[in-house]
Amino acid sequence: MKYIAYFILCLIIWFLLTARIYLENIVAGILVSGITTLFFGRYFIEGVGKFLEPKRYFWLLVYLIMFIWECIKANFDVAYRVLHPAMPIRPGIVKVNVTIRSEFGKAILANSITMTPGTISVDLIGDTLYVHWINVFTDDPGKYSRIVSGRFENLLKKIFD
Amino acid sequence: MSDILFYLLIGTGILFDLFGCIGLLRLPDVYNRLQSATKCVTLGTCCIAASLLARYGLADFGLKALLIIPLLFFTSTVAAHALARGSYKAGIRLWKGSVKDDYSKAEANEPVKE
Numbered sequence: 001m002k003y004i005a006y007f008i009l010c011l012i013i014w015f016l017l018t019a020r021i022y023l024e025n026i027v028a029g030i031l032v033s034g035i036t037t038l039f040f041g042r043y044f045i046e047g048v049g050k051f052l053e054p055k056r057y058f059w060l061l062v063y064l065i066m067f068i069w070e071c072i073k074a075n076f077d078v079a080y081r082v083l084h085p086a087m088p089i090r091p092g093i094v095k096v097n098v099t100i101r102s103e104f105g106k107a108i109l110a111n112s113i114t115m116t117p118g119t120i121s122v123d124l125i126g127d128t129l130y131v132h133w134i135n136v137f138t139d140d141p142g143k144y145s146r147i148v149s150g151r152f153e154n155l156l157k158k159i160f161d
Numbered sequence: 162m163s164d165i166l167f168y169l170l171i172g173t174g175i176l177f178d179l180f181g182c183i184g185l186l187r188l189p190d191v192y193n194r195l196q197s198a199t200k201c202v203t204l205g206t207c208c209i210a211a212s213l214l215a216r217y218g219l220a221d222f223g224l225k226a227l228l229i230i231p232l233l234f235f236t237s238t239v240a241a242h243a244l245a246r247g248s249y250k251a252g253i254r255l256w257k258g259s260v261k262d263d264y265s266k267a268e269a270n271e272p273v274k275e
Contacts, residue, residue: 016224016227017224017225019221019224071200074204075177078201079177079180082180082183082184082187082197083180083183087187089193091256092255092259093262110242111235111238111239118196120192120199120242121242123242132195132196134196
């Protein structure tokens with residue numbers, strides 16, 4: 001089942017990349033996607049039935065809008081810290097617990113954290129995420145987990161779990 | 162209209178790329194430099210790709226530019242993670258002004274798998 005989903009995904013990317021639909025192109029696309037699926041299909045995510053549930057796409061859209069907004073904020077934040085003559089940074093690595101079940105969800109959460117203001121994810125061990133934070137202004141673990149991962153975690157749970 | 166959007170996006174993109182480069186030079190250690198390199202350069206490059214989409218529409222160029230955005234998002238974030246983790250494992254300490262390091266404890270507990 002997951003091989004079929006992976007094959008279709010590969011085919012969609014192939015057609016986006018070539019942007020032409022005629023016979024040779026379709027045959028080449030099927031061939032290339034087939035070979036890719038043969039080698040890398042087993043690394044694809046489990047539970048591909050989730051692709052067919054429409055409400056997940058709705059939350060994905062909400063997540064994307066929120067993500068782009070956070071991303072733009074992150075850039076102004078970095079630009080401010082970089083251009084400020086005194087460089088107002090207080091860096092450190094903090095520990096955050098994640099509650100998402102699915103592996104892919106965890107990966108996307110870590111990636112989102114990397115793109116949001118002031119944080120990059122360093123490592124994920126089990127359910128604990130280690131995050132390098134450029135401006136550690138509080139020592140309270142509950143408070144900073146909410147700031148670092150709370151923005152996305154609930155949304156990503158709706159999408160992937 | 163699409164021309165205005167094109168110039169606006171490409172200008173923003175180059176500006177953010179520039180901020181990323183300034184950050185790369187000014188910030189004190191490898192982890193802080195990764196912050197600026199990842200965020201600013203990714204959004205800057207995404208803006209440049211989006212500007213191509215605005216200029217050429219959903220034809221050949223535009224679609225490829227659109228495809229670059231998710232690829233860049235995944236690769237640059239994963240690369241940042243790999244670089245940060247790799248440099249920590251290689252023994253590069255945090256900048257002396259750092260206030261907190263929870264990872265050092267985890268580092269001691271975790272068996273190194275090769």
